[in-house]
Amino acid sequence: MTGAARLYHFALDPASRQARLALAEKGAAFEPVPASPWEADSALAALNPAGLPPVLEHEDEGGMLRICGSRAILEYLEEISPEPALLPGGPAERAETRRLIDWFDRKYDGEVNAWLLHEKIEKRLQGLGAPDPAAIRAGRDALRWHLDYVGALLETREGLAGPRFSLADIAAAAHLSCADYLGEAPWDSCPPAKAWYQRIKCRPSFRAILADRLPGLAPADGYQDLDF
Amino acid sequence: MTGAARLYHFALDPASRQARLALAEKGAAFEPVPASPWEADSALAALNPAGLPPVLEHEDEGGMLRICGSRAILEYLEEISPEPALLPGGPAERAETRRLIDWFDRKYDGEVNAWLLHEKIEKRLQGLGAPDPAAIRAGRDALRWHLDYVGALLETREGLAGPRFSLADIAAAAHLSCADYLGEAPWDSCPPAKAWYQRIKCRPSFRAILADRLPGLAPADGYQDLDF
Numbered sequence: 001m002t003g004a005a006r007l008y009h010f011a012l013d014p015a016s017r018q019a020r021l022a023l024a025e026k027g028a029a030f031e032p033v034p035a036s037p038w039e040a041d042s043a044l045a046a047l048n049p050a051g052l053p054p055v056l057e058h059e060d061e062g063g064m065l066r067i068c069g070s071r072a073i074l075e076y077l078e079e080i081s082p083e084p085a086l087l088p089g090g091p092a093e094r095a096e097t098r099r100l101i102d103w104f105d106r107k108y109d110g111e112v113n114a115w116l117l118h119e120k121i122e123k124r125l126q127g128l129g130a131p132d133p134a135a136i137r138a139g140r141d142a143l144r145w146h147l148d149y150v151g152a153l154l155e156t157r158e159g160l161a162g163p164r165f166s167l168a169d170i171a172a173a174a175h176l177s178c179a180d181y182l183g184e185a186p187w188d189s190c191p192p193a194k195a196w197y198q199r200i201k202c203r204p205s206f207r208a209i210l211a212d213r214l215p216g217l218a219p220a221d222g223y224q225d226l227d228f
Numbered sequence: 229m230t231g232a233a234r235l236y237h238f239a240l241d242p243a244s245r246q247a248r249l250a251l252a253e254k255g256a257a258f259e260p261v262p263a264s265p266w267e268a269d270s271a272l273a274a275l276n277p278a279g280l281p282p283v284l285e286h287e288d289e290g291g292m293l294r295i296c297g298s299r300a301i302l303e304y305l306e307e308i309s310p311e312p313a314l315l316p317g318g319p320a321e322r323a324e325t326r327r328l329i330d331w332f333d334r335k336y337d338g339e340v341n342a343w344l345l346h347e348k349i350e351k352r353l354q355g356l357g358a359p360d361p362a363a364i365r366a367g368r369d370a371l372r373w374h375l376d377y378v379g380a381l382l383e384t385r386e387g388l389a390g391p392r393f394s395l396a397d398i399a400a401a402a403h404l405s406c407a408d409y410l411g412e413a414p415w416d417s418c419p420p421a422k423a424w425y426q427r428i429k430c431r432p433s434f435r436a437i438l439a440d441r442l443p444g445l446a447p448a449d450g451y452q453d454l455d456f
Contacts, residue, residue, distance in 0.1 A: 049377070050335055065320050071299070072326035079319055091307055092293050098300035106334070107278055149277070 001081040003060030005030035008044060010037065010053045011212040012121055012181060014113065015070040015105070017174035019054040022074050022167065024205035026081045030056075032208070038126050070105070074167055088164045097161040100153075100168035104175045108146050112179065115139025120182050124217065143179055144186055150176075151192040160196075173200045177209055183220025187228065201226050229309040231288030233258035236272060238265065238281045239440040240349055240409060242341065243298040243333070245402035247282040250302050250395065252433035254309045258284075260436070266354050298333070302395055316392045325389040328381075328396035332403045336374050340407065343367025348410050352445065371407055372414055378404075379420040388424075401428045405437055411448025415456065429454050 007023065007030050009016035023030050035044050037052050047055045048068040056067045056076070067073050078087050087094045116139035119131035150172060153160055161168035176197065179185045187194040200206060210224040222228035235251065235258050237244035251258050263272050265280050275283045276296040284295045284304070295301050306315050315322045344367035347359035378400060381388055389396035404425065407413045415422040428434060438452040450456035 050331060065323065067323040068327045069330045071330040072323040075303075075326055076319055076323045079322070091304055094307070095293065095295040095300040095304045098303055099296045102297045102299040103278060 001026055001028040001058070001077070003058060005059070006033055006057040007031070008033045008035040008047060008053055008055040008057075010035060011214055012117070012178050013037075013053050014109070014117075014171075014175040014178050015052070016054040017177060017209055018070045018101075018167075018171055019056060019073045020208060021170045021174060021205050022077050022086055023056075024208065025084065025086060025170070025203075026077055028077070028081065036125070038122070071101075074101070074170075078167075086165075086167045086170065088166055089162055093162040093164075093166070097166045097168045100161050101171040104171045108142075108175050111142035112139050112146060113175065116143065116179055116182065116184055120184075121214070121217070140184065140186075143184060144189055147176075147186065147190045147193045150196065151190040154192040154196055169196075169200060173197065173206070174209075177206075181212070181214075181219045181223050183223075198226065198228070201228075229254055229256040229286075229305070231286060233287070234261055234285040235259070236261045236263040236275060236281055236283040236285075238263060239442055240345070240406050241265075241281050242337070242345075242399075242403040242406050243280070244282040245405060245437055246298045246329075246395075246399055247284060247301045248436060249398045249402060249433050250305050250314060251284075252436065253312065253314060253398070253431075254305055256305070256309065264353070266350070299329075302329070302398075306395075314393075314395045314398065316394055317390055321390040321392075321394070325394045325396045328389050329399040332399045336370075336403050339370035340367050340374060341403065344371065344407055344410065344412055348412075349442070349445070368412065368414075371412060372417060375404075375414065375418045375421045378424065379418040382420040382424055397424075397428060401425065401434070402437075405434075409440070409442075409447045409451050411451075426454065426456070429456075 005028060007019055009020060009032055011034065020032065035053055036042060037044055042051070044053060044055065045051045047066060050068065054070060054073060056073045058065045058067065067076050087097055115135045119135050123129060123131060150160065157163060159165045159169050160172050176185055187197065201210065213219065233256060235247055237248060237260055239262065248260065263281055264270055265272055272281060272283065273279045275294060278296065282298060282301060284301045286293045286295065295304050315325055343363045347363050351357060351359060378388065385391060387393045387397050388400055404413055415425065429438065441447065
């Protein structure tokens with residue numbers, strides 16, 4: 001990718017992490033700009049009508065392009081910078097990759113993030129009171145099930161969507177790493193998923209993710225360890 | 229698109245409608261197979277790990293491919309059948325198209341469908357009791373705001389994402405047409421959105437959508453009228 005790029009992102013936002021990981025995997029230099037969707041004067045509201053991260057600004061000879069949301073950003077990067085391919089393979093593998101991104105962005109998001117991230121991050125940052133233990137339990141139960149699903153996929157594949165690393169791995173790792181920051185990912189309950197996450201953590205693209213620190217909310221033990 | 233295709237869909241599911249419209253716009257012959265995610269013996273559970281429509285089965289010389297979810301189906305159709313383009317233009321227009329599909333699939337879905345379709349369709353079909361008036365009001369308020377947003381986009385564009393008809397128009401029409409079936413789309417509050425929907429309704433791809441009838445739940449007056 002040529003030209004200057006700036007990514008507005010929130011550290012523990014799974015969609016932002018997908019964009020950061022994809023940019024890093026493409027070897028694209030970019031300036032990360034922290035932005036919180038909860039701040040009243042958030043730059044995000046002026047950049048993205050949905051008021052959410054991530055937003056990518058990419059400047060090349062044709063001018064400045066602003067791209068909102070991980071769905072648009074991931075496909076854009078693949079179009080303008082096809083190598084290394086993050087939607088590899090033929091139509092079947094690409095369809096499976098997109099099915100799994102959607103699985104994490106909608107199903108996992110509604111069944112896990114809506115409970116765990118909402119209770120433990122959004123409520124804290126927005127001053128909405130103490131976490132609700134029942135909601136946290138619901139998120140934990142769903143997360144265990146999703147981790148088992150990841151394990152089941154890995155029984156026949158090296159990557160989540162097929163033989164190769166793809167945006168499906170990026171999406172899954174982006175979501176699961178947020179739960180892991182909170183100490184909520186029960187890796188030992190699913191050894192194949194744990195081995196997969198260990199491989200992902202070793203990728204250079206993951207270094208910035210592992211260095212994330214949210215003010216007032218330290219990561220759980222093991223979050224940044226490659227051997228956890 | 230060559231080969232045989234079968235689409236498992238639910239009539240009032242916005243994701244299914246996106247797939248049906250895209251297939252029709254591509255001029256692809258396909259067998260529509262009604263499938264409800266709520267039936268215990270639903271074929272969907274065996275076809276899509278998420279248990280949701282739409283699922284496209286496409287058979288060509290390479291064998292049978294099964295593609296789950298509108299995100300994967302729309303991109304698949306664009307890859308194997310590029311003309312007529314439903315992701316037209318350059319990277320900017322395509323990114324804007326994907327931003328808007330995501331807007332409807334996530335933001336509109338959570339702010340409108342989660343209230344209106346849940347209260348008026350899911351509850352009814354699953355025997356979950358009477359609709360909650362407060363929930364319906366919340367959905368209606370959000371829908372009015374989303375319609376205004378559509379109107380604002382159309383101030384500078386012929387299509388929702390740019391000068392041309394695209395998957396953004398398909399996504400928006402798929403979602404709004406479900407509210408319209410229920411008589412919940414306040415078209416007269418936003419004349420530009422109404423004029424846009426009138427144009428969409430006249431497209432041959434929309435005929436099957438307008439002919440949909442849910443057993444026990446007739447469409448609102450005007451649903452199928454091109455002049456409403």
